[in-house]
Amino acid sequence: MSPKLLAVLRREYLERVRTRGFVIATVLGPLLMAAMMVVPALVARSGGKPLRIAVVDREGSLRPAVEAALRDLRVDGKPHFTVEPGASGPAAEREAAIKKQVLDGQLDGYLLLPADAVEAAAASYYGRNVSNLGELRTLERRVSDVLVSRRLSGAGLDPRRVKDLTRELDLKTIRVSAGGEREDRGAAFFLSIILLMILYTSILMWGQLVMTSVIEEKGSRVVEVMASGLPPTQLLWGKLLGVGAAGLTQFLVWAASLGVISLAAAGPLVGSIKLPEISPLVLVSFVVFFLLGFLFYASLYAAIGAAVNTVQEAQNFVFPVIMPLVIGLVCFPVVLESPDSAFSVALSLVPFLTPLMMFLRIVVLTPPAWQIVVSVVLMLLAIAAAVWVAARVYRVGILMYGKKPTFPELMRWMRHT
């Protein structure tokens, strides 16, 4: 690598890394991720004070069973509900007194079992807060169990025996890969979507930065000094590598802080947080496909930047260029559903789509090695072509001020230089 190219690379890298936006995104990214993982767990543990409820039984015989069922429910060794006796007395008076206790905040709510609770399978919950759907669902299940047992006993069946016989299936999903077997409860699905979105936005965002950088260089007229100092191809490569390195730096910081966070979180919060496992293969391919996608799209972005005068003018040109990337994003459910189908394989081998599609396939179901190799080779060829085109447009375009060129004119630039 020539010293001049290195100087450009260094400049581009430092200019990106020193911006406020970069620092904020790099620091806030992990904090946000940490918040997303830790906060729900913390809320679930400490914020989840047991719900204080009382049971009003108009049927007359259900209260002990229901109270026991609720009192017995434990999550992580802690009671889920605190069942208060509430005021005593005949049902109607007791209900009025309890309602007052709820309003006064002594109780969170109360459960009303109507006289025909068993036959009609009906009950009502009166509470100050009724949007805690999760807890109400649990409440519903427990009460329902009691009512069902009561009906079974009435029909002369042994509730315990019936429950035993009608136990529901607990389907475990286990992901099989060369690295071993691992139980997976949907984390793979979310992980692949999240990683895909990060990859997509990163390629677009860093590519766009290359374009803006070219436009600014043109706007500040510094480009003429640059063009007289080193060949445009070197200038272009310096830019691509410098901005790409800034992108990698951000990922590195993210990955490192993610690691630190999960280690820190693993201590006090064992069991309550399930971090999705990211295999080394996925990490490596994330970096590789980011770089491939970035180099391809960023060099096209650079060409656009060289051809126009302002970011606004660039918009018409940007759309056709990023079209394939958007198509890739739209196709992802198909690939997720059947990552091995001919359609998915074909998608992942088309250079424009490779960065997203092949990466997705690797995350979901590791494809045969030869397919990965072929996709990377095709992608490298596509990058070489994109940089070639970009360098030519670049060389002519960077000194063209004024009128925005048309596509036929761009074609002519490519042939001329």
Add this chain to the structure above:
Amino acid sequence: MTDSALVLEGVSKSFAGHQAVDRLSLRVPRGSVFGLLGPNGAGKTTTLRMVMNVFAPDAGTIEILGRPADHAARDRIGYMPEERGLYPRMVLEEQLLFMAAIKGIPRRVAAQRLGPWLERLSLAEWRRKKTNELSKGMQQKAQFIATVLHQPEVLIMDEPMSGLDPVGMDVMRETMLDLHRRGTTIVLSSHQMDTVEKLCDRVALINRGAKVLDGAVSEVKARHGKNTVALAFEGDGAFLASLPGVVKVSDFGQYVEIRLAEGADAQRLLHAAAERLVLRRFEIVEPSLHDIFVETVTRDGQEAA
């Protein structure tokens, strides 16, 4: 070792059917202060850009310091384009070290040279400021340092005086002449011939992409003879233009310049003028490059027609 800093041989360039430079040949001797002069749109900037490989010429050859023009040769040139440009958000010091690196000078070496230059152009206290925080005049000086920090053997400046205030112009001229005394070849382009002609020892005048004339300034002037008279007077001088032998009268307010036909006698003009005006000054002067240029271009135009 050759004695030419730049040699252009039959260089042409056209843009979309417009012939910007037409078979131009130039030789810039080492150690000279060379003026590339001509009106706006004459092809000066295009010519310099071809020397700097910003454009490739359609035809012709360019030699730099006796070698075919390549990037290694161009590293020995300092080029200040007409469109000045610096990275707006870069710290001044970083900016200048970067510009030197683009010319192949390692940061460490450039850093040692930077201090004296910043002192000299009184930018020292601004070295850690971002470029867009500097005034326009300071940016011009910074641009100049960026052009010379790699100690070029040839300094090419496109319209160096444009946009400078009088103080800036003086600093620029002194610094340029100082470099010249130390052996740097200097190439200036300008459309304001009168400001530049005092600096240059050699000139080439170009018009519509083609060379009109070139050579040492003294030769060029000698070739055009001492047939200009500067005249200051009191009274109505309108009749001067109709005197025999007078080709042209240029009124400068305080005085007029009278261009005489070849072989016309200046003494007869003096007598004729003294009869009707109160003369305060009568001087036979060298023609200005501007006049020579206008005369040559008009004559060429007439011949072509």
